[in-house]
Amino acid sequence: MTGKQELARFLRGRREQLVPADVGLPGEPSRRTLGLRREEVAELAHMSVDYYARLEQARGPRPSPRILDALTGVFRLTPAERGHMFRLAGTEATPLAAPVRTVRPHVTALLRRIPDTAAIVTDALCDVIAANASASAVFGRDYGARPNLARRRFLGSTMESSGAEEFAHILVARLRRSTDRYPHDPALARLLAELRAGSEEFTQIWDTGPVHAPGHRSKTLIHPEAGPLRVNCDVLTVPDDDQQVVFVTADPGSPSERALRQLVSAGRDFSAR
CATH class of the missing domain: 1.10.260.40 (lambda repressor-like DNA-binding domains)
Structure with missing residues (x-):
C-alpha cells in the first residue's frame, strides 16, 4: 500500500x-x-x-x-x-502551536481515586493544571490555583528539599524540550523571559543544556508544619498531551508516611469546615 x-x-x-x-x-x-x-x-x-x-x-x-x-x-x-x-x-510536521493545558477526564478521575496519595498534573510549561486534595495539603493550598513549578523554584519561596538542585535541572530540561516542540507559544516565551530576568541560577542551568528523563526519585521535603518528610516521587507521562502526573508517597510504615497521612487528614478536616 x-x-x-x-x-x-x-x-x-x-x-x-x-x-x-x-x-x-x-x-x-x-x-x-x-x-x-x-x-x-x-x-x-x-x-x-x-x-x-x-x-x-x-x-x-x-x-x-x-x-x-x-x-x-x-x-x-x-x-x-x-x-x-x-x-x-510525506510532509515534515510543523511545530505545534501550544501545549495542551486541559486534563483528560480519565486522568482527573485517577487523581480522585487515590485520595491518600499526593498527586499533581503538570503541562509542558510546568504549570500545575490539576491537583488532588492531598497535594494541596502537602505542598500548599495554592496548588489548587495552578501555580507554575519553575516560577516557584526560581522566583519565589518554595518548600526546602534535599533535591532542590536536581529538581532545578529537571525543570530546565523540560522547558528546553518545550521550546523545541512549541517555538511559537507566547505563554512559554513570556515564562522564559521572566525566569531569565529574575534568576541567574536559571540562566546558568539553561546554558548547560541539561537532559533529564522522568522517572523515580526520592527526596526529603522540609514541611513547615510536619518537618522533614522522606518521600518518593514517581512520574507517569501522558505522551499525547505532553503532560506528567507526579505521585508523591512515603515508604509504608515509615514516620514520613504517618506524617503525610496526618497532613492529608488535617486538609480534609479544613475543607469540611
Whole structure:
C-alpha cells in the first residue's frame, strides 16, 4: 500500500468516527452517512470538496502543512495522531502551536481515586493544571490555583528539599524540550523571559543544556508544619498531551508516611469546615 493510500484510509477512518455533534454541526434524524460527510469536512477545513475527495481517493497531490493542520483540527487528532498523519503524507510536521493545558477526564478521575496519595498534573510549561486534595495539603493550598513549578523554584519561596538542585535541572530540561516542540507559544516565551530576568541560577542551568528523563526519585521535603518528610516521587507521562502526573508517597510504615497521612487528614478536616 502506498503512502497516498495509507493517508486516504487514515482520513476516511477519522471522518467515519465523528458525528455532526462532535464538530458543532446539527444532527439529522434521517441521516444515512456513516460519520461526517466529505462536504462537511471540506467546509470545516476551509478547502474545496473536490480537493478533499481526491485526498480520500488517493488521487490528490501531497497536502501542505496548512491543509494537514486544518484536518488536525477537524478530526481532533492527538499530537501522536497528527505526527502519524504528517508522516503518511510525506510532509515534515510543523511545530505545534501550544501545549495542551486541559486534563483528560480519565486522568482527573485517577487523581480522585487515590485520595491518600499526593498527586499533581503538570503541562509542558510546568504549570500545575490539576491537583488532588492531598497535594494541596502537602505542598500548599495554592496548588489548587495552578501555580507554575519553575516560577516557584526560581522566583519565589518554595518548600526546602534535599533535591532542590536536581529538581532545578529537571525543570530546565523540560522547558528546553518545550521550546523545541512549541517555538511559537507566547505563554512559554513570556515564562522564559521572566525566569531569565529574575534568576541567574536559571540562566546558568539553561546554558548547560541539561537532559533529564522522568522517572523515580526520592527526596526529603522540609514541611513547615510536619518537618522533614522522606518521600518518593514517581512520574507517569501522558505522551499525547505532553503532560506528567507526579505521585508523591512515603515508604509504608515509615514516620514520613504517618506524617503525610496526618497532613492529608488535617486538609480534609479544613475543607469540611
